[in-house]
Amino acid sequence: MDFFKRKEPAAPAPAVQTSNAGHTQFASSTPVKFNSVEFRDGVQSLLATRVTTEDMIPLLKRMDAVGYDSMEMWGGATFDVCIRYLNDDPWNRVRTFKHFMKNTPLKMVLRGQNLVGYHAYPDDIVEKFVECAANAGIDVFLIFDALQDLRNCETAFRAVKKMGKKIEGSVQYNLSPFHTTEKFVENALEQQKMGAELIHVEDMAGLMTPPAAYELISALKAALDIPVHLHCHCTGGMAEMCYWEAIRAGVDGLDVCVSSLGMGPGHPPIESFIAGLRGTPRDPKIDLAQFNELNEGFQYLRTRRKEYESRLIGVDVGCLQHQIPGGMLTNMENQLRSMNALDRLPEILREVTRVRADMGYPPLATPSSQMCGAQATSNVMMGERYKTVSKEMRDYCRGMYGCPPGDISPELMKKALGDEKPITCRPADLLEPGWEKAKTEIGDLAHSDEDVLTYALFPNIAVNYLKNRYETKE
Known part of the structure; x- marks a missing residue:
């Protein structure tokens, strides 16, 4: 099916009624900006990242014409999946996008010292990776550390500055006794001092509530001198409400997908906000009609990769307990399905909550999410907690991933390290070039x-x- 070759023009989008916006109070009067995440977090959350560059090409020119502030299309799991499963050159993907995207800056997600992998790499590898990524066509580097240990972001920040590209800092939103609005603001301020030109708030598991969104965005806007963007997943059913409250609080930008590649463990649809903001001071003035064919294209893409599609169609309020990100939840479903153990998922998700507490409440971003999920799966499938502890979890307990927010439980420390003492220095300081x-x-x-x-x-x-x-x- 060639879904872009149409003999007749696309039907116009239905008219959107505007209403008196005076009833809504906005802390800002600037148009809301939108960041496209379909080709990175969208396919990672809904299709286990099993989408090739060739699949994406037919959509690129139309996506470039939408009017996005940026497009997140690389990093995260895309690099690993390209070479492990798809035989698809990840570097050529960047160049291909750059060829088609004439108006939209390209963004990648960089896991701090872990780059696009699952452990810390030496500083010279970090520097060389940023150089090659920038030369291939990446304009914006969204840099984060899973534990919010900013020592693990220092080298990446310096490397991006050297290449003259944009640094987008990131705050990993999650719920724990150690994560408060004050702590999030403190971390964001430090990233601003380090050179971040924009702060990205990442609610990777759909945990944020509307009041929390208003409070956090208001606090960040009051404290920072740089723009603030919000990224939420729809897993918990509150993302769209959070986006509206963030808009009221003055958020500068939102991460979105087109509606046919949204919702579930994915992201809010851009069309809803284009329509909802019509006639308000924050109206982005983006044409809704252009999404008719785009949605047809993304729906076709989903059909082509339907064997990898997440089973979560509606809402999983259980995410408020297990806090697993959308992309990881999809991958976990696929792995358990391949083991004929999908029926054990609820039990494993309950164990994830316990393991995360034992780990000192890390945000469940990569790679801490994978470590936590794998350990929980092992605990359940073996019928005994910490009967085996992975090398990655041992390194986590050693401090090789950084400093966790809280103390690691004595039981886990003993199982992982015995009498060995954890390190206190920056992990990469121990790595040879x-x-x-x-x-x-x-x-x-x-x-x-x-x-x-x-x-x-x-x-x-x-x-x-x-x-x-x-x-x-x-």
Whole structure:
């Protein structure tokens, strides 16, 4: 089906009634900006990231014409999935988007010192990765650390500054005894001092309530001199209400998807806010009619990848307890389905809550979400808590991922480390430089610096990926 070749013009969007906006009080009168997340977090949350660059190309020119402030289309799980499952060059994906996106800045999600992987990499690898990503076409680097330990963001911030690109700092929203509005503001202020030009509030698990959104955005706008954007998932059923309260509080931008790739564990639809803001001081003045064919295209994409689609169609208020992000929930469903153990998911989600408390209440962003989810799954499937502890969880307890918000439980520390003491320094300070070592190890199989980086990041799968890539071309 070629869904963009139409002989007849698309039907116009229905007229949207405007009402007297005087009843709504806005803390800002500037138009709301929108950041597109369909091609990164959208497909990660709803389709386990199993979408190729080729799948995306037919949509790009129309997406570029919408009027987005930026497009998040790289980073997160996209890099790993490209080389592990799709045989799809992640670096060429950036160049392909840059070719088609003439008006919209491209954004990537960078996991601080972990880049697009699941552990800390040496500083020289971080610097080289940022350089290559910027040269490929990334304009905005959304940088975060799963534990909000900003020591793990310092090298990435410096590298992005050196390349003259935009730094978007990130606050990982979650619920715990150690996460308060005051702490979030304090962390954001520190990132502003470090050079962030924008602060992104990430509600990755759909936990935020409307009053909390108003309170946090109001506090950040009062404290910061830079714009504030909000990112919510619809898992808990409150994201759209949170966005409206954030708009009232003066938020500068929102992360959205088109409606046919939204909701569930994904994101609020842009069309709802274009319509809802019509005639108000914050009206973005974006044409609704252009989404007719876009929605047809994204619906077709979902149909093509339906075997990976999340089973969460409506709302999961259980996220307020387990706090698992949308993308991880989809992947967990797929993994349990492959093990014929999908019926154990509710039990595992309950165990996630206990394991997260034992870990000192980290935000469940990558990689702490994967560690917590894997440990909870192991605990349930083996019928005994911490019968086995993964290498990643041991390193977490050692402090190799940074400092958690709270204390790690004595039971978990004992199982993971025995009598060993955790480190207190910046984790990357213990790592030897990695660039020259990676170049030597990969040798002639690497045809570019990008190939060397791919190997440095994922040595266990990069060799076969690179062999397949170049043998196919030959």
